[in-house]
Every structure is written in structure tokens, then in C-alpha cells.
Amino acid sequence: DAEITQSPRHKITETGRQVTLACHQTWNHNNMFWYRQDLGHGLRLIHYSYGVQDTNKGEVSDGYSVSRSNTEDLPLTLESAASSQTSVYFCASSEMVTGSQHNTGELFFGEGSRLTVL
Amino acid sequence: AQSVTQPDIHITVSEGASLELRCNYSYGATPYLFWYVQSPGQGLQLLLKYFSGDTLVQGIKGFEAEFKRSQSSFNLRKPSVHWSDAAEYFCAVGETDKLIFGTGTRLQVFP
Numbered sequence: 001d002a003e004i005t006q007s008p009r010h011k012i013t014e015t016g017r018q019v020t021l022a023c024h025q026t027w028n029h030n031n032m033f034w035y036r037q038d039l040g041h042g043l044r045l046i047h048y049s050y051g052v053q054d055t056n057k058g059e060v061s062d063g064y065s066v067s068r069s070n071t072e073d074l075p076l077t078l079e080s081a082a083s084s085q086t087s088v089y090f091c092a093s094s095e096m097v098t099g100s101q102h103n104t105g106e107l108f109f110g111e112g113s114r115l116t117v118l
Numbered sequence: 119a120q121s122v123t124q125p126d127i128h129i130t131v132s133e134g135a136s137l138e139l140r141c142n143y144s145y146g147a148t149p150y151l152f153w154y155v156q157s158p159g160q161g162l163q164l165l166l167k168y169f170s171g172d173t174l175v176q177g178i179k180g181f182e183a184e185f186k187r188s189q190s191s192f193n194l195r196k197p198s199v200h201w202s203d204a205a206e207y208f209c210a211v212g213e214t215d216k217l218i219f220g221t222g223t224r225l226q227v228f229p
Binding site for chain 1: 152167208217
């Protein structure tokens with residue numbers, strides 16, 4: 001069965017360190033997304049990609065970067081981790097919708113990565 | 119900017135009671151609308167979605183939602199809640215190229 005997997009599921013790091021969260025999907029979806037989930041804020045979009053070599057900033061992109069070198073993977077990098085980046089991170093993917101004003105349909109989510117920055 | 123409002127942060131119901139979770143959105147054109155459920159420690163699972171057509175949408179686990187354009191609402195309903203429905207529920211609106219989520223409603227179910 002197709003799926004989307006995130007690793008690591010839990011990570012503790014120190015302020016200033018570089019951290020990379022992996023996301024791998026076998027749906028063969030063009031669209032991939034990274035969200036962070038915080039109490040009182042719901043899910044906020046960090047970065048997203050419509051395909052290989054395409055990346056776009058979301059509403060909370062400062063301090064984060066992504067790269068898309070193939071269809072299956074969208075790693076999220078925190079260049080210099082800060083305590084404010086302690087959160088649960090979710091990766092998601094979706095098909096490209098055609099023939100509509102919308103490019104993105106239903107999202108399929110990974111199980112999340114809990115990051116603690118001390 | 120597009121937005122989604124879930125006015126109820128926390129709702130408590132008794133098992134067997136009916137449920138309605140509210141969702142209001144702001145979007146200029148015809149929206150794509152979604153309801154997702156998140157169990158503790160898990161990712162989000164799609165309950166139902168509205169793209170077009172019939173404004174009453176049926177989903178999994180006995181849930182339904184009604185799109186009301188005049189009220190900019192997409193409320194989620196279930197006639198009889200089960201203890202296993204306790205979870206966090208998120209409404210989302212599809213912008214042109216991404217989904218915008220509400221802040222969620224936590225549902226607690228008492229026996």
C-alpha cells in the first residue's frame with residue numbers, strides 16, 4: 001500500500017544545531033507539504049512543493065528550508081534550531097488537480113515528527 | 119487572506135448524543151472544503167470533503183457535513199457519538215495551491 005513516512009518520529013536537539021526531518025511518500029504525488037502543529041494555532045504551512053526542483057514558502061517559513069530532488073522526498077531542514085521551533089511537524093502529499101482553479105486536492109499525512117529544541 | 123475559523127476549542131458530549139462542530143471560512147471563489155480527524159499521537163485522517171455538487175456530504179465513521187454558501191459554513195455532524203470519536207477535528211479550506219487549516223476542536227466523549 002502507498003504511504004507517507006516521516007523520520008525521526010522524535011528528536012531532541014540543542015539550540016543552534018542543524019536538524020533535518022525526512023519525508024518519503026510512495027503515492028507518486030507531485031505535491032508535498034510541511035506543516036507544524038502547535039497548541040492554539042492548528043496546522044501552519046511551512047513550505048510546499050509542486051514537483052521536482054519546485055519549492056514555495058508558506059506562512060511560517062523563516063528558519064526552515066526544503067529541497068525537492070525527486071518525486072518521493074521532501075526533507076525539511078532547520079539551519080540553526082531555535083526553541084521556538086519546538087513543535088510537531090507533519091508532512092503531507094496530494095495529487096495535482098487539473099481542470100480546476102485548485103491545484104491541490106485531498107492531503108495524505110504522515111504520522112508526524114516531534115522536535116524538541118533545548 | 120483566506121482563513122478558517124473553528125469557534126469551539128473544546129466540546130464535551132455524552133456517548134450517544136448528537137454532535138455538531140462548527141466551521142466558517144473566508145474564501146472568494148468556490149471553495150474546496152475538508153474535515154480531518156486526529157487521534158492522539160497520530161497524523162490527520164480525512165473524514166470528508168466537498169468540491170462541488172450536493173451540499174450535504176457523507177464521510178467515513180458516520181459523519182456528514184453541509185456546505186452553506188450563504189453562511190460561509192461547513193459544519194460537521196454526527197447523529198450519535200461513540201466513545202472512539204474522541205479526538206481533535208480540523209476544518210480546512212483549499213486555496214488555489216494549498217490547504218489552510220483551522221485551529222481545531224477537541225472532542226471529549228463521556229460514557
